[in-house]
Amino acid sequence: MTTSHAQGIGLDAAAAHIAGSALRDGPLGCVGLELESHLLDPLSPGEPVAWDRLTRSVDACGPLPGGSRITVEPGGQVELSAPPAPDVAAAVLGLRADHATLTAALAADGLALALIGTDPLRPPRRVNRAARYAAMEDHFAAVGCADAGARMMTSTAALQVNLDAGPAAGWSDRLALAHRLGPVLVAVSACSPLAAGRPGGWRSTRQQIWGELDSARCGPVLTGDDPAAEWAAYALAAPVMLVRDPVTGTAEPVRARVPLADWVTGESRLGGRAATEADVDYHLTTLFPPVRLRGYLEIRYLDTAPEPWWPALAAVTTTLMDDPVAAGRAADACAPVAGRWSDAARLGLADAALRTAAVACLTAALDATPPALSAEVGSLLELVIRGQSPGDALLERAGGSDPLAVLRAATDLPEGRP
Template identity: 40%
Template sequence: MPVRPAVTEAELEAHLRGICFKTGPPRRIGVEIEWLVHDARNPRCPVEPARLRSAATTLRALPLRSLLTFEPGGQLELSSPAATSLTGCIEAVTADLALVRPAMRAMGLGMAGHGHNPWHRPQRVLTEPRYDAMEAYFDRWGSAGRSMMCATASVQVCVDAGYEEPGPLGHGRRWLLAHLLGAVLAAAFANSPTSEGCPTGYRTTRQVVWSQLDPARTLAPPMGPDPRAAWVRYVMDAPVMCLRAEDGPWDAPEGLTFREWVRTGVPRPPTQEDLDYHVTTLFPPVRPRGHLELRMIDAQSGEAGWIVPLAVTAALFDDPEATESAYRIVKPLAETAGSRPAPRNPLWRRAARGALTDPELHAAAVACFAAAQGALPRLGASAEVCAAVAEFTERYVARGRCPADDHLDALYAMEGDLIVGKDSQ
């Protein structure tokens, strides 16, 4: 690893302030989609690491526009290029999936959209130094870290930070909107009610897993008038997860914050490159990376299930009329959220457990989805995309349901059949 010059604390803070919110007219949209990979004939059977490595080699040879990666538990991820329109983003990912899915089927592998693995316990298949260090770090907080790394999957929508100036598309309002609307999105698209075949008591177990991790790197920064300053403090005061090394483990001294690392220079002076890498180990529900990464949506079932959360989120963030409506709809939720940061505050906890059975979240979701449906034609969304959002709204949102409820209904029906079968014997 090449040696980089050490920099001062002030220089690093200035660097963070310059890159976290890159402001301007919202023009770009992106999506990162994860799937659980399973044996096509038996989803309950974990896929051997050798098969996953072979699949990775095959898939990386495909002419994809999206970046293809695998997560520690073998989850497949496609990260789209930044698109200048919702339609362009959907078309690019759809074209890539038209190559990826047949290749996976030819290898006897399936791709399942669940926020949390419903079949078996976490099993790590990647042994890179980053993931070795990450596992050791999160093990200090219990088993949730391994579940997060190896058993969760999401649809992560990326939107531009917005204008520097205040207003419906200003970056300050979009930052607050993301943290309030995020609970509504988590509830509406909740799709992880089980673990190892059993109900967990939550519609989105994935959100519960995230809330049980190291709070210094997975909770939201404090909300306030200056999002940049809050983010800089958050990053600098977060513990260092790992120190990259040419040889040997990447372990970091326990409790060492990045700020302390800068001030002490021990075990070596950090660099700007170290800071940039440190940011990739922070996992708040909304992460500013120039743009905003919304990280709270469970992976969705169905070949095109990812399109609806992408379209709804894009509409509510990038159409000025819909953005203003969404902000007014979710602003009262701040009282429910209280002073605690997401996802550990009451609003996000209610979203994780009850999803849209919660009256307040249900009312907000109905209004937000109506605003999104009105905005999609103005964003140039196709008739097929508008129809998919309308169908999801009617099937779930209007009825106070979410995809997790379908899984629970099927599970309870199966259990009922088993009881009836036993009684008849």
């Protein structure tokens, strides 16, 4: 790796840089969605799709009608990242079109996409050869969470909802609401009852896996009166995962717990050099809290789920965050279960308090949901009233908890296909 003796960015400058990019002052309204799916060959569903075949098939898809960007995660999960839309109805419409186009293109090569929070059949296995992911793997192993790190990277899939930060005067309340909604929406979205061929006893195994990772990197950001400054403090305390060479693009894993603050002050010299502003920016991409600040809010705690559930989840999350009446009702409903992330993942809506809060939240969301998505949200509310989540609906579709049947049920394969 190239070495340098350049002056480091310094602690105050780093903190100011992180805080300055955390949130953008402006109106609410825009919605961006990201949808991850597990890729499989229905003729050999227990094996990962070979990297060369995967990349060839994805590259052949060409531009998508809604403008989504296609990326491939470490385990071969395929992610669609849609451009911002003016509202959630437009965001869902565009992403639905892109997902349908991608599904059809992959089917022509004998491949299918499974919308489920964790791979129910295949063990963790990394197929993406990118240096970033190799370094992540090494870092997780070095800090004592090798298993959870491997499962998170290769076996999980999420629906991410990206929302405007809104006016600066409301940032503190807005971040508090996003976190207060978290446990309830984890329970509502739970769609990962199996992993690696067996039930784990959790409604959201995906959230369980994230909970086993380093809390300094993946735990909630504790926000108060100054969310931007608090995000900067979180980022500076989080350990550096890897050092990237800006010239060659190679990545060197950091095999010890070195807070970013130690690198920017010069107390530690990683990669034989001082930290730069670009290193600080890259470090931010290796932080994975349930709500991440990127100028806008990344809400990262939802399981991916088949139709009609992911559009409903996108609509509910956006409405509860952006509609002031629905937001107020949801904040009150979620107060009794605030902070119960683990219970939400393990028990889901079998927990009476979480179920009560969920019914209240979805009722509030339905009252304010755009008409184009009211049928989906209404169906989700009916499911929640029965104490069920998309994972329960998927198990019913599969006729039980056989991992192969569940994996097939999570795909868009028509009846009669292998």
